[in-house]
């Protein structure tokens with residue numbers, strides 16, 4: 001009988017510490033329950049075949065032993081392809097593989113690339129009987145991401161693997177679960193796609209030009225992230241909201257804000273949120289607001305009024321898993 005394996009992994013939402021995490025400071029990320037699902041079937045032919053109908057990829061195929069990192073093409077394919085390449089180099093795949101992905105991700109910015117990378121590595125590990133620990137899964141996935149995009153702290157991979165809400169340091173130097181059950185969030189997409197590598201290099205450039213000031217900002221971001229961790233553990237959402245507002249001010253100082261995100265952030269704050277900030281690289285993608293349940297309706301209406309797309313998604317989701 002042909003073996004079929006089905007894996008799913010969650011997306012992510014950066015809560016605190018974006019950008020400063022690239023400079024050795026901690027961040028807090030939560031896994032969100034929009035999941036990537038990947039089905040993998042081993043084949044005799046030494047080929048990798050990918051079907052990703054959600055992003056228009058049909059009948060994509062490559063020779064397994066001559067996979068290489070390509071600079072362009074659909075992101076979904078690049079991460080899956082490179083993950084197979086990295087896995088094959090490390091363990092030697094004894095078969096070809098047919099892969100099909102199905103994405104529940106409604107928008108950019110919620111970590112579909114990291115989720116598909118993690119799903120691919122996990123699927124190959126299961127199919128080859130390699131009992132990889134979470135850390136090993138992370139290391140192979142992180143190598144994949146660095147080969148594809150050259151940069152990244154790896155926080156999104158940690159969320160996809162461990163799930164829950166994590167206190168995280170660059171490269172997975174620290175991956176510490178934060179004990180919380182629910183997070184009262186309203187998550188919104190700005191309608192603009194963020195260009196993460198460009199935002200990361202603009203902050204690097206600013207750091208080069210004005211090292212002392214920028215280091216001061218990163219230090220403050222570290223203090224905010226540490227206080228937010230405590231606030232989350234105490235369920236002090238008022239405090240966490242206040243810290244989100246301060247973090248947003250500092251992100252503006254880094255130059256990663258934009259008018260569209262600010263409009264949504266102010267709409268949320270002015271309609272009763274405890275606080276709101278952008279999430280991720282900035283310049284587009286998502287923002288979130290911390291909102292008491294009783295005010296959620298009002299905040300969502302205010303956000304929609306300003307053209308934001310509210311994404312109904314739960315935080316603190318389960319990490320990668322094998323599906324029945």
Ligand code: PMV
Pocket residue numbers: 014017018019020021022109110151152153154155156194196200279280281282285
């Ligand atoms: O744009 P996103 O959601 O992938 O987040 C990027 C977060 C950064 O801290 C700017 C970069 C990183 O890899 O941590």
